[in-house]
Amino acid sequence: AIVSAITDRLSGSGKRLAGKRILITAGPTHEPIDPVRYIANRSSGRQGYAIAGALAHLGAEVTLVSGPVALPTPPGVTRVDVETAQEMANAVATALPADAAVMVAAVADWRVETSDQKIKKTAEGAPRLEFSENPDILAMLAQSPRRPALLIGFAAETERVVEHAAEKRTRKGADWIVANDVSGDVMGGEANSIHLVTGDGIEHWERMPKAQVAEKLAQRIADAL
Amino acid sequence: AIVSAITDRLSGSGKRLAGKRILITAGPTHEPIDPVRYIANRSSGRQGYAIAGALAHLGAEVTLVSGPVALPTPPGVTRVDVETAQEMANAVATALPADAAVMVAAVADWRVETSDQKIKKTAEGAPRLEFSENPDILAMLAQSPRRPALLIGFAAETERVVEHAAEKRTRKGADWIVANDVSGDVMGGEANSIHLVTGDGIEHWERMPKAQVAEKLAQRIADAL
Numbered sequence: 001a002i003v004s005a006i007t008d009r010l011s012g013s014g015k016r017l018a019g020k021r022i023l024i025t026a027g028p029t030h031e032p033i034d035p036v037r038y039i040a041n042r043s044s045g046r047q048g049y050a051i052a053g054a055l056a057h058l059g060a061e062v063t064l065v066s067g068p069v070a071l072p073t074p075p076g077v078t079r080v081d082v083e084t085a086q087e088m089a090n091a092v093a094t095a096l097p098a099d100a101a102v103m104v105a106a107v108a109d110w111r112v113e114t115s116d117q118k119i120k121k122t123a124e125g126a127p128r129l130e131f132s133e134n135p136d137i138l139a140m141l142a143q144s145p146r147r148p149a150l151l152i153g154f155a156a157e158t159e160r161v162v163e164h165a166a167e168k169r170t171r172k173g174a175d176w177i178v179a180n181d182v183s184g185d186v187m188g189g190e191a192n193s194i195h196l197v198t199g200d201g202i203e204h205w206e207r208m209p210k211a212q213v214a215e216k217l218a219q220r221i222a223d224a225l
Numbered sequence: 226a227i228v229s230a231i232t233d234r235l236s237g238s239g240k241r242l243a244g245k246r247i248l249i250t251a252g253p254t255h256e257p258i259d260p261v262r263y264i265a266n267r268s269s270g271r272q273g274y275a276i277a278g279a280l281a282h283l284g285a286e287v288t289l290v291s292g293p294v295a296l297p298t299p300p301g302v303t304r305v306d307v308e309t310a311q312e313m314a315n316a317v318a319t320a321l322p323a324d325a326a327v328m329v330a331a332v333a334d335w336r337v338e339t340s341d342q343k344i345k346k347t348a349e350g351a352p353r354l355e356f357s358e359n360p361d362i363l364a365m366l367a368q369s370p371r372r373p374a375l376l377i378g379f380a381a382e383t384e385r386v387v388e389h390a391a392e393k394r395t396r397k398g399a400d401w402i403v404a405n406d407v408s409g410d411v412m413g414g415e416a417n418s419i420h421l422v423t424g425d426g427i428e429h430w431e432r433m434p435k436a437q438v439a440e441k442l443a444q445r446i447a448d449a450l
Binding site for chain 1: 260265343358381
């Protein structure tokens with residue numbers, strides 16, 4: 001047992017997060033326009049699901065609030081399915097308290113003032129969509145009296161990746177921002193180029209598969225908690 | 226062989242459409258807003274895929290032009306994957322000539338003037354999306370010098386289902402409109418309530434599973450060709 005525990009520790013597969021509650025969001029949100037149309041985004045949910053699985057593997061009690069994705073729930077993870085940003089914000093608030101929160105979901109900034117009936121083509125031409133601002137789940141968590149001790153946001157950026165991420169960290173009140181450079185390819189691929197922006201500075205991770213990003217981030221979270 | 230052929234004919238599983246080329250579209254289209262966001266619709270593609278399979282089962286040479294769906298290609302069907310309405314229109318034109326065309330896809334009426342960069346939240350508030358009209362694939366086929374002899378459109382309606390479908394048949398220049406009453410549930414379910422609007426009148430089909438709608442429609446197409 002001692003040898004096994006040492007091996008586990010050395011290999012990083014020990015239950016380093018046993019007893020820790022971690023909240024994670026993943027996937028896109030869908031914002032309805034009318035009964036049949038919606039605005040979506042290309043988040044596959046794979047990075048978030050991989051992180052949820054890696055955290056559970058380290059013994060954390062993981063609640064995964066997930067937008068619509070076509071992925072199996074990782075072993076040992078409690079999953080809550082939602083569709084819209086508002087539903088995600090509600091599910092996140094319900095899942096508190098947590099020792100850490102990892103906000104990976106690509107949440108729509110805006111929702112559409114929906115129509116009860118399918119919008120028909122009319123002689124007036126193109127539709128006009130009225131947008132309302134969605135709740136900012138990361139900022140909401142940062143300001144919450146039940147703020148998790150470690151609050152991590154994600155940022156998918158196509159330009160000035162680190163600059164935008166550092167600015168986002170300050171503006172949202174997060175501890176870390178995991179900045180994903182998606183200028184080379186769209187979301188939904190198998191690997192990510194990560195810059196980890198913390199209060200101590202910026203780490204540039206070499207491009208690696210999402211499973212490896214997840215394992216590395218889970219170990220960093222275990223170090224911090 | 227004779228007994229088998231008679232059995233086939235009586236059971237409706239004979240190769241009644243052998244030698245016929247049939248073009249079918251299915252699924253949603255995705256219209257990009259920027260590199261990560263898009264407008265989608267709730268079409269699962271299941272009804273169109275079931276029809277493609279039923280037509281192939283009757284011996285037709287089936288080309289299925291498909292929007293983004295999570296479905297396997299039915300046996301014997303040639304599948305062409307597209308994302309946007311414009312790509313679908315191009316793929317349909319390329320697939321001609323055909324003896325019949327069954328336009329089941331839920332094609333976006335509008336595309337968005339896209340941004341090369343991810344749209345950022347700005348102090349100006351909500352985004353403004355500029356829309357352009359997409360090609361009308363059904364009307365384009367109806368006016369084509371290579372118009373299929375039998376041209377069938379679909380209509381998903383939440384209100385005044387038959388009235389809208391009959392008006393659509395005339396306006397688009399289609400032979401039949403298969404009107405799907407989606408007032409009771411959203412697209413993506415397992416059954417459909419169909420009204421078949423032809424030049425001879427209107428048939429009301431009882432609510433039935435999508436596989437049965439597909440089989441019934443395939444037999445009606447075989448009757449007509």
